[in-house]
Each structure stands twice: as structure tokens, then as C-alpha cells.
Amino acid sequence: MRILFIANDLPNPIHPTKAVFNLQLVRALSRQHEVQAVSPVSWLDEWKSQKAGGPSLPAERRAVIDGITIHYPRYKYPPRILRSYYSLFYWYSVRRTVKSLIKSSPPDLVLAYWVHPDGDAAVRAAKMVGATSAVIVGGSDVQIITADRRRERCVVDVMQRIDAVITVNQDLKFKVQGRGVHPEKIYPWSQGIDHSIFFPRDRADARRKLGIPTAGNMLLWVGRMAPVKGLEVLLEACAILKTRGIEFRLDLVGEGPLRREVEADCARRGLTDIVHFAGPRDPAQLGDWYRAANLCVLSSWSEGLPNVLRESLACGTPFVASKVGGIGEIAGDHSRLFTRGKAADMADCIADSLAHPRPVTGQQSPSWDQSAAALIDILQPLTRRDGQTKAAPRFRQPSPWRPRQMIRSAMAAVLPSRRFIVRGPRDCSAVCLTFDDGPHPRITPQVLDILGEQNAKATFFVVGQRAAEHPELIRRIVREGHTLAHHTFVHADNPSQLSAAQLMEEIAKTDKVLRDIVAQPMPLFRPPHGKLSVAKLWALWRAGLAVVLWNRDPKDFAAADSAQLRAWFLENPLNSGDIVLMHDNAAVTPPVLEELIRSTRRAGLDFVTVDQWTSGSRPLPRPAEAS
DSSP: OEEEEEOSOSOOSSSTTTTHHHHHHHHHHHTTSEEEEEOOEEHHHHHHHHHTTOOOOOTTSEEEETTEEEEOOEEOOOTTSOGGGHHHHHHHHHHHHHHHHHHHSOOSEEEEESIIIIIHHHHHHHHHHTOEEEEEEOSHHHHTGGGSHHHHHHHHHHHHHSSEEEESSHHHHHHHHTTTOOGGGEEEOOOOBOTTTSOOOOHHHHHHHHTOOSSSOEEEEESOOOGGGOHHHHHHHHHHHHHTTOOOEEEEEOOOTTHHHHHHHHHHHTOTTTEEEEEOOOGGGHHHHHHHOSEEEEOOSOOSSOHHHHHHHHTTOOEEEESOTTTHHHHTTTSEEEOTTOHHHHHHHHHHHHHSOOOOOSOOOOBHHHHHHHHHHHHGGGGGOBTTBOOOOOOOOOOTTSHHHHHHHHHHHHSOTTTEESSOOTTBSEEEEEEEEEOOTTHHHHHHHHHHHTTOOOEEEEOHHHHHHOHHHHHHHHHTTOEEEEOOSSOOSOGGGSOHHHHHHHHHHHHHHHHHHHOOOOOEEOOGGGOOOHHHHHHHHHTTOEEEOOSBOOOGGGOSSHHHHHHHHHHSOOOTTOEEEEETTOTTSHHHHHHHHHHHHHTTOEEEOHHHHHTSOOOOBOOTTOO
16 A cells, blocks of 8 residues: 655755654654655744754755655744644645656555644645545644634634544544544544564663662653643642652753743742753654663653553553543553642652552553554545545456566476466366465454355465464464465565565564464465565575466455445356455455355355365366356
């Protein structure tokens, strides 16, 4: 799937640590999909950085971060005035860049972070190309800026016009719904964290690494020093704790427009010996900060579901936070909540947590790869809705005279089927249904239910990462007599970027996942998009894998609806020996499957799995009188 991501909240050369969580999401999406990112940079930020002798944007106004190209058009707007018109200023600033990217690679999905003005730009961009539009609600975009009635109308208008509203917790879902947005277009979703950075480890070791005394209590605050973060409440709570004789230190990690005010407030309250300003830190270093602390503290006036708290829990550090947004959904028994704005309540919670610490237990946040996959599971079916996206074309089988098809046919003719297969024997009485890209938690069970009811067997080419997430579906596939096969570990949208060695590493990872679940060899492999180089083909054969392609492709993944897919099969009835490519993550497929099986059997054909043809075992020739 092609995705255009639009968000002001992304790292840039001026603010390299800005909204790193969005970069993590884009990075995870790009491992399986083609992603382009547009992140307008405020002209005011550029001017301030230039005035201070700070970094500037490159002349071409784009940068490659972690292999992802992010475009940085200049965001021109009048600061602090005409905010209800910011969507027009925003669109005017990004439209040239967006049009250029759409022309080179039309997206299937335009995804924004922050409702207004970013979400408005997503709606406009999606309308240009007939794509699906979606926005991730950050929290303050529906809880803070909506205090202005004119901006509230802008926010609600965007959420009414956009195809899908993604909320980072259940609390935000209810608040969005309370704004009059239809509940069927609101989807709660969990953001990920980087488990290679955020994990438990010995507190003393972390403190030694950071140069912090190993003895004593340490409180940690991480974020942007802005009014919504309520730092004045935190400092007042610290002053109360100091008067009670509780010994501790508070480390503030981050920067922001209130830095000088916070420093002055610390001096006024006599906290300069307690509060330490660590400044902005590389995201890769934050894990040690969380592990070093006894508590993570947050005194915000408004939040969605803060990443800093989820990261803290992943490091084994509980938190004390204001009871706002969806924080209560992750608090558990280990952390404590206080009424926002109540410094005395916050001080009581901190004192109790330090005196009676509780271990962090419970479910951890998903990884970013898992989070991105869950987001795609939500949004990909929406790109198939008739009327929401451009009508999918009526796909025909590729011409057999195209060079690629001629090469495939020639290889299939000269190579043994145990090494390379495009179709089965023409004189058999069967066809082979194959399903790629699963397992999908909702659609794969539907496919298996129908196959079971019809007593038909199929071959499932599974993605290793998704198999690891849904081992129960892998076990069910095998238990019900279907064949399991490889389809790489992450299913890259551009497989040509993988070398032969990298491909074999992906296969090895997938093989380990599958063997750990069902303990049986998987000798079949289908390359994503059916594309292989000679080097990759040779490496696969050396590993003893048969390469399985197909000769019938209804392109169910691109069908507008089930009716279009049904029409394709009516116009292109299956023949003996056909290998049919379908997908068990395409919502349009299950409604057509039962009818397809019945009509195929009426034509005198039955169903086999690919390994019956690659191993030499096959059904008897079809009788001449069969009809």
C-alpha cells in the first residue's frame, strides 16, 4: 500500500527530537509499505534558529532520516492570530510538495497526525487522487484547542469530512464521539514503543551510566516545556515534599518555550539544589533515564495517552501523573493518579509511591512494528470501500507475451515443479487456492471457517512477523489440514531492495517462528509481488525451497468490493491446474469464497494444496465426461 503521511510533528534538522514517536511509526510503516512524508516547518522556527545561529534546513528542503525521505515545505502563517484559518495557510504551504509526490506515486491512503490543520490537508490531498483519508488524534487537538469555539468548528468539520479518525485510547474515542462524529468511523489504536531501547535493567547501573549518584530517590520528567504540561504544579509539589523533609532529586529532560520561566520558578521556590535540567536528549538515551528513576512524574493539564508513561512502564518504572485523558487505562496498581492542578495531591502520591514502591506488572505496549501492522489492519479495508476511494480498475490477466510472463512460462516449462511452479498439471481435476499476507486476526478465521464448511484445502503463504503475533491461527491452519508456506518476515513493498543474503535472513526468521509454533518444515516459498533475481532464486534452491508463483490473479487486494471480485471470477472461470493468488487480509475475499468453491466443483474440479504438486503427488486425470 502507498501511504502519504502529513504531520507538522516530525523530527527536522532544527528540532531533531520533535515527535520522535511519529518517526517511529513512519519507519515501521515503511518496512512493509511505500511511505512518503511531508512535514511543514514553521517559518518562525526557521527564523529563530537562524537568528540564534542554529541549524537550518537543507536547500532542497528535504532530509533522509533512518532511510526515510521527509519533505519540509515552509509553513507560512500569521502567529497567534487567524487560527481558525490555519488550515488554509497550511494547505497553501504544502500543496506544491503534495501535488508533486502524488503525481510521482499516487497514494492509497493519506494519513495525518493532529486534526487541525494537518487533518484538513489530508482530506484535501486524498480528494485530489481519490484515496482514503485518516487522522490520528493526538489529544490536545480535541481537548485544548477546541476551547476556542471557532477552532472547535474547524476540528469537528475535519473529523466529519475525513474517512477515519484514529484515537490513541478509549477516552479519546468517547470524546471524539461526543463531538458528533459517527462511532463507526472512530478506531481506538495503541501506539508502539521501541523495545530495544525501553526495557527493565538495574537502576544503579543506569545511574552510573548517566553519572547520577546511585543512592537516593530520583524523580524524572520528560517532555516539552510548554504550558499544557503543568510544570508549575510539579514544582509546587516538589516544594511541598521539601518542606516535609523528603530527600529526592528531580531531573527534567527536554526543552521548550518555558525553559527560562521554569528555571526562574525553581529559584523562587528554593529548588535549585533539587531540580536538575538535563536538556534535550537523544531518544536512544531515554531508556537509561527511565531506568535510573524511582518514579516518572507528569503534571499535565491535558493528555491523550503519553508516550513517556508507556516508555517508563516498559523500563519497569512506575509513574505519578494527573488524572487526564487515557492515563488511567495504563495506571494499574503500580502507579498513582492525582486530580490535575492539585499540587498537594501530587505530593501525597509521590511520597506514598517512594515509601511503598510497587512493581510494574501487566501487559506491555506493542512494538512499533506491531502497532503499525494494527494500524494497517484498521485502515487497509477502508481503502476498499466503494465511494470512499477511486474505483478499482477491472484487472485482466497479463499478456503471455510480456517479457516477464514469457520468462516465467519458460522457466516453468524446463524446471521441475519441485523447484519452480507457476501452475499445476493441465490434465488433473483440481485447482489450488493460495492465500498470501496473513494471518489476519479477523479475516483469516473467516477464510478458515468457509474452507472447513466446504471441506476444501488451501495453501497459506504467511508473513513471519504476523505469524509471531497470531500463533493460534498458525496452529489452526495446520490442524485443519492446510499447507503452511513462507512469504518473508515483513513483506517489504519494494523487495528489490533486499539482497539475496537479506532475503535468506528473513526466511530464516520466519522459519524459526513457524517451527516454534508447529514444529514442521516449510519447504515452499512465494516472493512478495512474485519478484526474484537470479541470485535470490539460486539461494532459495540451495536452501531446498520450492518457489511457488501463480497463473491466476483476481487482485482481490485492489477490488473495490466483493461484487467486483465476484464479477472477475464469473468472467474468468478457473481451469484445471490453476494456482489462484488471493489474500487472507483482504476483506472482500471471504464473502466470495464459498460461491467460488461451489462453482468450481460444479465444473468438475476439486481443491488441492501446492505441496501435492511440488512433491509429485497429484489427483487422477480428469475424466473426459466430467462437466
